[in-house]
Amino acid sequence: MTSYLFYPGCSMETSAKAYYESLIAVKKTLGLDLVEIDDWNCCGATEYLGINLIPAYALISRNLALATQQANGSRTVVAPCSACYLNLAKADHYMLERPELGEKVNLALQAGNLFYKPGSLEIRHLLDILINDVGLEEIKSKVKKPLRGIKVAPYLGCMVPRPDYKKRWSDHEHPDELDRLLSALGAEAIDFPLKTHCCGGHMPQISPSTAFELIRRLLHGADLYEADLLVTVCPMCQMNLDAFQAETNRYFHTNYKIPIIFFTQLMGLAFGEDPKELGFGRELVSTEFALSRIGLEIPEPDGSKVQPKRAKKTGLPMPTMPADEEAHK
Amino acid sequence: MSDAFEPIIIGFTCNWCSYRAADLAGTARVKYPANIRLIRLMCSGRIDPTFVLKAFASGADGVLITGCHPGECHYIEQNYKALRRYLLLKRSLTQLGIEAGRVKLVWASAAEGVRLADEITKMVEQVKTLGPLNWPKWEGFFDDEIHSLVEIPEEVSA
Amino acid sequence: MTNFTTSNGNKERIGVYVCHCGSNIAGTVNVEEVAAWVRTELEGLGVLISRDYKFMCSSLGQELIQNDIKELGLTRIVVGACSPHLHEQTFRTACRRAELNPYLCELVSIREQISWVHTDKDQATEKSKAVIAGGVYRVVHHQPLEPLHVPIHPATLVVGGGIAGIQAALELADAGYPVYIVEREPSIGGHMAQFDKTFPTLDCAACILTPKMVSVGSHPNITLLTWSEVRQVEGYVGNFTVTIQKKARYVNDEFCTGCAICQEKCPKKVIDEIYEAGLGYRKAIYTPFPQAVPKYPVIDRQNCIYFQKGTCKACEKFCPTNAIDFTQEDELVTVNVGNIILATGYDLFDARRVSQYGYGRLANVFTSLEFERLSNAAGPTNGDIVLRDGVTVPKTVGIVHCVGSRDRNFNNYCSVICCMQGLKFAHIVHERTGATVYNFYIDMRTAYKAYDEFYQRVLEEGTLFVRGKVAEITDAARLPGEEGKLIIQVEDTLAGKQRRIPVDMVILSSGLEPRSDAKDLAKLFGISCSADGWLIEKHPKLDPVATMTEGIFIAGSVQGPKDIPTSVAQGAAAAARVLGRIQQGEIAIEPILASVDAEKCSGCRICNGLCPYNAIVFHDDRNVTEINPALCQGCGTCIAACPAGAISGTGFSDTQILAQIDGLLLLNAE
Amino acid sequence: MLANTAPQTTNPLSTVINPNLRFLEEVSGATAGISRLEMCIQCGTCGGSCPSSTDMEYTPRSIFAMLRAGLREEVLSSNTPWICVSCYHCVVRCPQEVHIPDVMYTLKSMAIRAKLYKDATAPDFSMTFVDMVETYGRSFELGLATRHYLKHFPLRLPSMAPMGLGLLSKQRMEITPHRIEGINQLKAILQLAKELEAIE
Amino acid sequence: MSINGKPKFAMYWAASCGGCEIAVLNTHEKILDIDTNFEVVFWPIAMDAKYNDVKAMEDKSILLTLFNGGIRNTENEEVANLLRRKSQILVAFGSCASEGCIPGLANLSSLSDIFNASYQSASTVNPDNVAPKTSVSVPEGEIHIPAMFPALRPLDQVVSVDYYMPGCPPESHQISRVIDLVIKVISKEADLPPIGSVIGAGESTVCDECPRHRDVKTIKQFVRVQDIDKINADLCLLEQGIPCNGPASRSGCGALCPKSGAQCIGCYGPAEGVLDFGARMITALASVIESNEPSEIERILEGIPDPVGQFYRFNLANSLLRTGTAAWRNNASLKE
C-alpha cells in the first residue's frame, strides 16, 4: 500500500465534513494509506497572499516543512481541497522559480527550527491520486452498485486544473479526469462546458453580486444540461453552490434546486457504502430526488442506453479529437 | 599584486555564430573590456578540454566558450557536444579547485553582438571578483626558499 | 611526456603587417608601437620584418606584402587588420600572387575585436600585441593547403511541389537543365491548390496555379515523382546521390487516361484529411482534385476494400484501359544531382490544442483551411458557405486571429499570413452571404504591397473589428439571445470592456507550423532547424535561400511563414543560386578537413556517432576508423573527441591552437 | 534629472505628466515568482477570460497598461484586484505567461499598505481571516463570518440566518475554534517573516 | 669501470609503493640476466648500499638506472640529482616516476591537509599529537629529516630523463623485453631508441588490445562496475556504462583489466602524443553522452562522482595543471 502524506485543510473539519467522511469511507476500499501531517496549519486560502508575501509563503511552507520531517519515504503530499492544493503547490513552485523567495521563507522558518527544500515534495490533488495512482480499472473493479440512471455534471472549479505547474491534467479548460471517474462509477457524465469555471471563491463575503452571478451561471448551465446533480472536488465550490444557492435564487428570482456533492460521496455510493457514512444529509440543497434515481431499479434492456451515434448526416464531417483517436485504437 | 587586477580571459568562438557576433559588436561599436582574447575555431564542437586547461596553465584567469544557439549550429548539432564536454570539464575543474565562475559557456548567434559584449563584460566582472588564478610558475615554485618554509604545518603539531 | 613547445627555431621567415585602417585602428591602437614590439620581441620565432601601413587591403598595401615575400623570401605572413570574414580572401590572394601558398597567411582582427570595441589606448595596444603574437605563434604551424574543387552535376532535385517548388523547378527547367521533383502527395500544387481566392488581389488560385502545374507536368526537362519521398541522401555539393521511394500507385500510368471512372465506381468513401482539410470526402482510389498533375490516381492501401478484405476490385472492373494493377510494389529509384532545393512548406497549427476555442467539440468552429474548402467552388459544398449541418447559412460569423501564433503556450512567432487571410475571409463571407462579420485581432499586420489597401476595403465593406485576443468560445449560454449560438467572449481592449458576442460560425485563423517531420527532413539533408522548427537559412537577410550545407537550398514556407508572392520569389531565387553554380561548372571548397591516423586509431568507436554528415566510417575488418574527406565539413568535433589523439585536422590543428594560446598569453607569462 | 527640476504644479494632469515610472518594477519585484509583467502585449485575453471583469473598474489588462504608465494611485485604489476571484483562467491563457493573479495579490497588499482601497469589505475580510489564522493556526469560519457580516453586510444577515443555522445544525460549522499545538512556533515564524518582508 | 668489466646497474625507490620493485623481481629467471650482464651497484631494496658510495662513484659510471617513484621531498630530489649525475641512461620506471601516479593525487590537497589526514584523522591512533619534524634534537645532536615539497613531481620535472617506462607497475613481460633490449645494445646487436621515448609499452591504446566487441558509442548512464548485476562478457565496458579509461591509455599491458572484467583505470598513461590524459578522457566520454538537455546531461554525469579521480588517477602530477589549487594556494599563503 502506497502511503501518502495527507493535508486535509481547515474546511475538511467543518464545512466540508461530508468530503472528509466519504473519503474515510472509500479509502479503505481503495487501499489508500493517508498519513495526516501532524499539527498542520491553515494554508491561508486566497486571503493571506493578498496581504503579505513572505508571511503568506512562510505560513504555507510550515506545512511543507512539517511534511518533510514526517516524510518517512513518502514524498507525496495529498490535498483534497483545491485551494490548499494550489497554495502548497504554488509555494513549492515559486520558491524554486525565485530562489530569493525560498531563502527568505526559510529564514523565517528558522524561527521555528524548520526548513523546507523547494522541490523536495510532490504536491498532488486527491483526484489526481485516484486517477493516476489507484487507476480507473481498480476503481471500476470495486464498484458494487453502478450509479446507472443518474446524470451528473462533473465540476472541478478553477484551482485544480489551473495553473497546473506540473502538467498533471489533461487540459486546463476541459479536463476529462472527473468525467472518466464518473463513467467508471456507472453514472452518466454530461459534457459540462463550465466544468472549470469559477464558483465565486470568496466573493460571497466580498462582493455578493459578483458571487451570485458566478453561482447563477453554473446553476443555469447545469440546469440547461439537465444534470441531476453537480459533483465537485473542492470544498469551496461545494459551499458556494450549496450554501449560497438559496440566496442566489432570491437575488435573481430564480428557483434552482441543484444539489452539489463531493465526488468521494458518489464513489462511496457506488462501492455500496451506507449513505449515512458518506456525509449525505449535510448538504443544504437536498439530494433526495437525485438519489432516488439511483435507488430506482431502472428496468432497461441491455444495450438500449448506447450513446446515439453522430447523426448520419448530409452535412460536413467533424474533425476527429484526440480522445476519439484513442477510442479507435 | 596591484589593486586594479585586470584578468586575462581566453575566449573560444565558432566561425559561424559567435565570432560573427564579435565582429558585429565591432561594427556596431559596442564597448566591452579589453580583457578578452578570442580564438576562432570552426565550431564549438572543436573545443577540446585540453585547450581550456592549456589556457589556465599558461596564465589565463578565465575561459569563455561560445557557440551557436542550441538547434542552430552550423554543423547541425555539434554545439551539443561542446555543451556535454563543458559540463563534465566544469565538474573536474571545480574538483581541482578552479572556481566554476572561471569557465563559462555562452550561446550567441551572429546577430547577438550586443549580447556577446554583455556576456563578456559580465564574465570579466565575475573573474575580477574571483581574483587572479595565479597558477604557479612551476620552476620557481620548488626553490629552497619556499620549501624550507614548508615544514610541518602548525595545526598538526599543536 | 614533455610539455608542448611552440618555437620551431628560426626555420620560418615571417612577415608581420599591422594596418592603421585610416584612423579606424590607429585611432585606438598605437600601431607603430605594436609593429616595433613584434619586430624585437618575436624575432626569436622568425619574424623578419614587421611593418605598419595606412591601408593594408589597398592595392598598395597588398603589393607591399607581395614584394616582401619575393624580396625577403618570406614563408609566413601575419596581417593585423580587420576581421577574417572581411579580408581573409584578399590577403590570401595577395600571397598566391607572390607564389606563397595562401594558407600560410593568417589574418588577425585588431579592428572589430579591438579598436572598435575598446576605448583605452594602452589596453588596446597591449591586446593588439597579444593577438598578433597569437597569430605569429600559430602561423608557424600552418601547412600549405589547396582548396578542393568539386564539379557540379547539372541536374537539380526539388523536394516539395508547392508553389515555391514549382517556381524553382520551372526556372531551372526553362534554363535548360534537368530537374527532378519529389512530391509526397499524389499531385503537386501544395496548399495553394486548396484555396479559392488569394489575397490581396483575389485572383482565383486555380486560375493562376493550374497553368504552372501543367507546365511542370509536360516540361521535357522535368521528371515528376509524385507519391514519392526521399529516403537517403549521400554525397556532397556537386554530386549528391539521392534515393527516392516511389510508393506503389496501383495504377499503370502508361495506360491510365485520367478519365476518373474508377473514382466514381469505387465504393469506399474516405474523409480527405489532406486536400479537403477533413471537410470533405474522397474515394480509396483518388486524385486529390480534378486538375491534379499528374492526372493518374493512386489507390490508398489503408482504405482500399480489396487490400483490407480481399475482394472488391470495382475500379479494375470498370477501368476502360485496364490500367489498374494491384500487383505494383514500392520502388526505390536513385538519381544523381548537383544541388537540392527543399520546398516542403508548412503544416497548419492544430486548433484542437487551444481547447478554449472548442474546435472539434463545437461543430460550427472551423479552421482556416476548412473554410478555404468551404468557400471553394470546387469544394465539398460547391462554394456554399454553410454551417456544419450542410445547409444553414450563417448570419453572423466571427473570425479569430492569432490562433496558436504569438502565444508562448504554443508558437511565439507571428504566422504572417493569417491577418490577411482573416481579412480575405471577411470579404468572402460578406460578399457571398451578407452575414455580419467580426474580426478579432491583437494587431492588424498588413505589411507589403497592396495589403493595407485590402484592409481598407474590408473596413469599407462593414466588417466589425474588435481589438482583443479572443478568450473563449462557448456554447454555454448565459444571457438572453445566446441560446443555440456560439458565444465569443473577448475583451474589447479599445473599449476596455468584456464583451460576449453570439455568432453562428467561428473561423479560426490558425497559424502556420513547421511540417511535423521538419526535423527529420533537416537531418536527412544535413541542415539545421531553428528552435521553432523552421529550416535555417545561411543568413537571414543576405542569404535567405542558401543553407549552411553547400549545395542545399530552401525556398518558400519551409523557411518560415510566408505568403505566396514571397514563396514564389524564393523559389526563383533558389533556382538562380543553383543556376550560378551549374554554370560555373565547379566549386571550390575550403580544405578544412579531419583525417584519422590509422596507426594510432584503436577502433574504440568513440568518434563514430559524432559526425552529422556521416563522414566517419568504421572498418570492421581492420578495426579502424576512417573519414571520408568528401563528406567532412571540417567542424573538428571528432578531432576534439578522439581519446587516442588519432584524428587531426587541417587549418585548425591542435598544435596551431595550443601555440596560439601561448602567443596570446605571452605578455602575461613573465 | 528632470524630475527634480520640474516645478510643483497644481495641474490636475500632473499625475499623468509626472508618473511613477518605476511602479511597474516595484510591483514586479514584490510578486512571488517571476511576474513577466513587462511582457504584456495588451491583448486582452485576461480581461476577456475573467469571470468577474464586468464588475471591475478596470480590466486586468487596463490595470497593466496603467501600471506601465505609472498611475500608482489609480491602480491601487481600483477595485480590480479585490474583485479577482483567483480562478487562474487568465494566467493559463495569457500568451505572454504574465502571472496575473499573483500580480493581483501584490496589488492588494500594496493597496493595504498605502491605505488606498476604496471599499474596506475585502481588505477587512482578508485581515480578519488572517487574524484568525494567526491566532489559532486554523481558520474559524463562524467567528469570521459573524465578525465580517456584522460589520459589512448587516442587512444580509436576516436572509443568511437560515443558511447559517443550516450549516450549524448540519455540523458544518464549529462553535469553538481549533487551535494548533505549535501556535507559538507559527507565531514566531510569521513574526520573523514580517520583519523580513519589511526589510526589502 | 667495474672490476669484472660488467656495466653497472642501479635501481632506486622514491615516493612510490614498492610495486615496481616487486615487478622487477616478478620477472623470475630474467632477474638472473641482470646479474649475469650487470654489476648491481645500488639497489636499496636488494642490497646494502649507502648514498656516500654512490657519491664516490665517477660521474656517468652507472650505465643503467631504473628510477621509480615521484619526487615528494628533499631526499627524493637529492638522490634524483645524484643518480642523474652518475648514470648514462636514466629511466623513469613505472607510473610514479613517469607521471606521478597515485602519490600524485595528493597534489589535490595542501600539506596541512595531508598531515592532518595522516596524523590526526580517525584512522590514526595518535593521542599525543606526535608529528614528524624536520629536525629533532637528541642527546647525540641534531637529526634532520627531509622536508616535504608542496607537491609531488614526476622525475622529469626535476632532472632530465632518457626513457620512460609506464605501468603501475610495468608488466613483467615488458620489463623482460627492456632488459633484453639493453643487453642487445650492450652487445651492439641493437640501437637505443631516440632519447625521450617510451619503452616497454605499445604505441596504440588499450582498446587496441582489448578483445571486447564495440559498437558506435552512446552513453545514457554511467555505472560503477560493482553496481552492475551482470556484465556482458564480450561487449565493450564503456558501452555498458562503465567508465573505462582504455580508449586513451597506452597499450602494453595486453588489456589486462578489461579482459578480466574490470575497467581500465589508465595505469599505462596517455597514448603517444596526448598532452593531457584527463582532458582526452573528459572530451571522449562527454562527447558520447546521449542527451542534449543540460539537466539530463548533469544527471548522467552524476554517474561519475569523482571525475578527477576517474580521469587523473595516474597522471595528475604530469597533467597540464599538475596540481589542484589546494596544493599551492596553501603554500603561497605560507610564503607571505
Ligand SMILES: Cc1cc2nc3c(=O)[nH]c(=O)nc-3n(C[C@H](O)[C@H](O)[C@H](O)COP(=O)(O)OP(=O)(O)OC[C@H]3O[C@@H](n4cnc5c(N)ncnc54)[C@H](O)[C@@H]3O)c2cc1C
Ligand atoms: C488558410 C490559408 C489561406 C492562405 N491564403 C493565402 C492567400 O490568399 N494569398 C497568399 O499569398 N498566401 C496565402 N496563404 C499562404 C500560402 O499557403 C503559402 O504562402 C504557400 O502555400 C506556401 O507555398 P510552399 O510551396 O512554400 O508550401 P506548400 O504549399 O505547403 O507546399 C509544399 C509541398 O511539399 C510537399 N511535401 C511536404 N513534405 C514533403 C516531403 N517530405 N517530401 C515530398 N514532398 C513534401 C507537400 O505535399 C506540398 O505539396 C494562405 C495560407 C493558409 C493557411
Ligand SMILES: Cc1cc2nc3c(=O)[nH]c(=O)nc-3n(C[C@H](O)[C@H](O)[C@H](O)COP(=O)(O)OP(=O)(O)OC[C@H]3O[C@@H](n4cnc5c(N)ncnc54)[C@H](O)[C@@H]3O)c2cc1C
Ligand atoms: C530608416 C530605415 C531603416 C531600415 N532598417 C532596416 C533594417 O534594419 N532591416 C531591414 O531589413 N530593412 C531595413 N530597411 C529597409 C531597407 O532599407 C530596404 O529594404 C533596402 O534598402 C532595399 O534595398 P534596394 O536595393 O531595393 O533599394 P535601395 O537601397 O534604395 O537602393 C537603390 C539604389 O539605386 C540607385 N538608383 C536610384 N535610381 C537610380 C537610377 N535612375 N539610375 C541608377 N541608379 C539609381 C540608388 O542610388 C540606390 O543606390 C530600412 C529602411 C529605412 C528607411
Ligand code: SF4
Ligand atoms: S485508372 Fe482507369 S478508370 Fe481510373 S482514371 Fe485511369 S484510366 Fe480512368
Ligand code: SF4
Ligand atoms: S499575421 Fe496576424 S493573425 Fe497571423 S499571427 Fe500575425 S498577427 Fe496574428
Ligand code: SF4
Ligand atoms: S575515436 Fe580515435 S581511436 Fe577511437 S575510433 Fe575514432 S579515430 Fe579511432
Ligand code: SF4
Ligand atoms: S570534422 Fe566534423 S564534419 Fe569532419 S568528420 Fe569530423 S565530425 Fe564529421
Ligand code: SF4
Ligand atoms: S493576457 Fe497577458 S499579454 Fe494579454 S493583456 Fe493580459 S496580461 Fe497582457
Ligand code: SF4
Ligand atoms: S485569476 Fe483573477 S484576474 Fe484572472 S481571470 Fe480569474 S478572476 Fe480574473
Ligand code: SF4
Ligand atoms: S572495454 Fe575499455 S578498453 Fe575495451 S574496448 Fe571498451 S573502452 Fe576500450
Ligand code: SF4
Ligand atoms: S588495463 Fe589499464 S589499468 Fe589495467 S593494467 Fe592495463 S593500463 Fe593498467
